[in-house]
Amino acid sequence: MGGPLLVGGLGPWAPHPKSGPELAKLIATNSTRISYEKNKAAVSSGWSDFVKVNDHGSFCQHIKCVKCGILLKWKKRDGTSGLSNHSYAKRLLLDN
Numbered sequence: 001m002g003g004p005l006l007v008g009g010l011g012p013w014a015p016h017p018k019s020g021p022e023l024a025k026l027i028a029t030n031s032t033r034i035s036y037e038k039n040k041a042a043v044s045s046g047w048s049d050f051v052k053v054n055d056h057g058s059f060c061q062h063i064k065c066v067k068c069g070i071l072l073k074w075k076k077r078d079g080t081s082g083l084s085n086h087s088y089a090k091r092l093l094l095d096n
Contacts, residue, residue, distance in 0.1 A: 020071050023053065023062055027071070036064065046083040 026034050036051040053062040053071070063074045065086060072082055 020062065020073060023055070023060065024071055026055070027053075027064075039063075044080040044083070046080040046087065049087060050083055 023034075033055050035054045035057065037054060039047045039050070039052055049065055049067050050063045050072075051066055052059050053064050054060065061073060061075055062071050063083075064071055070086070072086060074082060
């Protein structure tokens with residue numbers, strides 16, 4: 001029985017993870033489903049510390065901090081305030 005691996009009876013392509021913990025598990029196990037890319041449309045310098053997380057090559061509404069590895073849920077309409085807040089909170093923790 002060669003052929004593609006079936007995931008949840010859906011064929012070789014499974015749906016995007018529905019939660020951060022599910023995505024974190026895929027990342028922790030170095031799943032080949034997961035890839036990262038810089039935000040090519042980014043204008044803000046806040047993006048310098050973040051990459052978009054892709055599942056099977058398509059964006060799955062999460063970003064990853066390249067400095068600490070934390071996952072943040074993010075949609076285009078969210079803008080960059082969450083990125084800035086995360087970076088600011090990290091600086092506060094590191095300074096204390």
